Amino acid sequence: MAFNSILRKSGSFARALAVAGQLTKNSNLGHRSLHFTAINQHQHKDSFVPRFHFSSVASKKKPTSDENLLRVIESEIECAQETDDHNAAEEVPGNFPFKIIDSPGQQTIMLERTYQDEEIKVEVHMPDLVTGEENDDDNDNQSERTAQSSIPLSISVHKKDGPYLEFNCVGYPDEIVIDGLSVKNPDLTEDQVAYEGPDFQTLDENLQKSFHKYLEIRGIKPSTTNFLHEYMINKDSKEYLVWLNKLKSFVQA
Numbered sequence: 001m002a003f004n005s006i007l008r009k010s011g012s013f014a015r016a017l018a019v020a021g022q023l024t025k026n027s028n029l030g031h032r033s034l035h036f037t038a039i040n041q042h043q044h045k046d047s048f049v050p051r052f053h054f055s056s057v058a059s060k061k062k063p064t065s066d067e068n069l070l071r072v073i074e075s076e077i078e079c080a081q082e083t084d085d086h087n088a089a090e091e092v093p094g095n096f097p098f099k100i101i102d103s104p105g106q107q108t109i110m111l112e113r114t115y116q117d118e119e120i121k122v123e124v125h126m127p128d129l130v131t132g133e134e135n136d137d138d139n140d141n142q143s144e145r146t147a148q149s150s151i152p153l154s155i156s157v158h159k160k161d162g163p164y165l166e167f168n169c170v171g172y173p174d175e176i177v178i179d180g181l182s183v184k185n186p187d188l189t190e191d192q193v194a195y196e197g198p199d200f201q202t203l204d205e206n207l208q209k210s211f212h213k214y215l216e217i218r219g220i221k222p223s224t225t226n227f228l229h230e231y232m233i234n235k236d237s238k239e240y241l242v243w244l245n246k247l248k249s250f251v252q253a
Contacts, residue, residue: 070251077244080237090231097219098122102235105242109235115218122220123154127232148172151229155220156184167215171225178211 092100098111098120111122128150155167168180182196200208215221 066251070248073244073248073251077241077248080241080244090227090234093223093227096224096227098224100231105239107239109232113219117159118218119158120218121156121158124228124232125152125154126236127151127229129233149229151225151232153220153225153228155215157218161186167211167220169215169220171222171228173226173229174222176212176215176220176222176225178208178215181211 098113101110101112103109107126109124111120111124113120130147130149149172151171153167153169153171155169156164157167158164163183163185166180166182166184167178170177170179178200180196181200183194185194188194200211
């Protein structure tokens with residue numbers, strides 16, 4: 001059938017040329033012009049010459065590298081869903097003194113509470129997890145700390161509208177380490193640089209202990225930070241899964 005169709009088309013093409021030759025004898029039109037006229041008419045009607053059409057679908061096809069990336073992301077999403085307890089809700093201890101403000105998509109959470117006439121706010125960061133690598137630090141205390149997971153905290157204690165205290169701390173399983181203490185003045189302009197005090201570790205030992213007690217009374221103690229450590233690990237699992245799905249949506253778009 002296909003061969004007969006080709007023969008029919010070839011015959012039609014030959015007839016078109018014959019008509020062109022006949023017209024040449026009876027017309028003042030040039031031989032070349034008539035032949036092109038006949039051929040063009042024939043091509044518009046039933047052309048034997050193949051035409052090439054480029055599909056817009058093919059031009060929009062994703063590169064292989066994007067497809068591979070998408071497969072890897074989907075595999076990682078599946079792995080995260082199976083291995084991480086991302087849907088678990090951390091049960092807040094009954095004696096936990098702070099209100100937790102946890103905004104999805106944020107790297108940190110905020111804690112708030114009122115203690116007597118003070119407003120206490122704590123910014124809790126993602127924990128620093130132990131990698132398992134050995135540390136050859138000569139300082140035994142420092143080496144012991146680096147072998148433990150920890151959680152960074154930024155604590156501010158406000159009284160009315162005046163200056164406030166700001167502590168930079170690290171919570172370990174059995175202790176709170178104060179890395180810095182400063183008195184902040186909200187009335188200072190941006191071009192003013194306030195004196196923030198000496199290195200906390202250089203303060204008198206009794207003064208250091210007193211400030212540790214000061215924070216403990218206000219709820220900053222190992223039992224609090226141990227709960228926060230687990231809470232932030234759980235949050236990290238949730239945020240990671242959301243992040244992976246955002247990557248997937250972008251690559252698919």
